[in-house]
Amino acid sequence: MSGESAGSTVASAPVTDELDGSPLLADVLGDALPKLEIFHDKLMREGEPRGLIGPRDVAIVWERHILNSAAVVPFIRETTRNERYKTVADIGSGGGFPGLVAAACLPDHRFTLIEPMERRVEWLDECVREMGLKNVEVVRARSEEIIARIRKRDGLYPFAVATCRAVAPMTKLSGWTLPLLKSHGRLVALKGRSAQAEIDKAAKEIAKRGGVRPRVVEAEVGPGLEPTHVVLVDKR
Numbered sequence: 001m002s003g004e005s006a007g008s009t010v011a012s013a014p015v016t017d018e019l020d021g022s023p024l025l026a027d028v029l030g031d032a033l034p035k036l037e038i039f040h041d042k043l044m045r046e047g048e049p050r051g052l053i054g055p056r057d058v059a060i061v062w063e064r065h066i067l068n069s070a071a072v073v074p075f076i077r078e079t080t081r082n083e084r085y086k087t088v089a090d091i092g093s094g095g096g097f098p099g100l101v102a103a104a105c106l107p108d109h110r111f112t113l114i115e116p117m118e119r120r121v122e123w124l125d126e127c128v129r130e131m132g133l134k135n136v137e138v139v140r141a142r143s144e145e146i147i148a149r150i151r152k153r154d155g156l157y158p159f160a161v162a163t164c165r166a167v168a169p170m171t172k173l174s175g176w177t178l179p180l181l182k183s184h185g186r187l188v189a190l191k192g193r194s195a196q197a198e199i200d201k202a203a204k205e206i207a208k209r210g211g212v213r214p215r216v217v218e219a220e221v222g223p224g225l226e227p228t229h230v231v232l233v234d235k236r
């Protein structure tokens, strides 16, 4: 006799992450690691069934989502170095990328996660509570609504930094992010390989919204891991 009988089921092994237990995590994430382990654990259990990550991402949550998001941290730090109010708006946070990860890494910064979809807002609220993050506010809104409130001085002030990943092309994104920023603030957008072409195409929209020096930089994700691309735009 060989193999399984017809109709029998084979229990699949629980999926583990390729970087589980790697010393690289503590090297890159430092003191934020315990909070991000809670986030990682929740993503592994609930991320795919709740539609926050793709089925093929489950074995690479650390690299594709958490370490990739953490790549924005040095750019935020550099921008807020001399700022009294270290405020960051993360647009279209979805499952929490990059906003929740950056907030765990920068406890001395105040993060506002701006996300219009109700079930994603519920997820973000749960994560903030379970991770014990004290520096995060989740707002259910589109970015344009927050921009309108800032313009009307309706209890909101311009931010030092705006972050985002996978929200829209730069032609649209410049209008959804640059008006959120104070003078000398900075947009830090995680982008794919088409980043340069996107900023070339959006040159007019960027300038119209007071954006200057749009550029693409390569950002470290971790030793031995493929770097990612970040678009930086300064606000005049």
Ligand SMILES: C[S@@+](CC[C@H](N)C(=O)[O-])C[C@H]1O[C@@H](n2cnc3c(N)ncnc32)[C@H](O)[C@@H]1O
Pocket: 091, 092, 093, 094, 095, 096, 097, 098, 114, 115, 116, 117, 120, 141, 142, 143, 144, 164, 165, 166, 167, 176
């Ligand atoms: C493709 S998801 C990316 C989510 C997350 N940033 C990531 O990298 O996994 C895009 C997110 O942007 C949000 N979004 C779309 N339009 C938006 C707007 N005008 N303002 C703020 N968020 C928006 C969507 O609800 C969605 O959660």
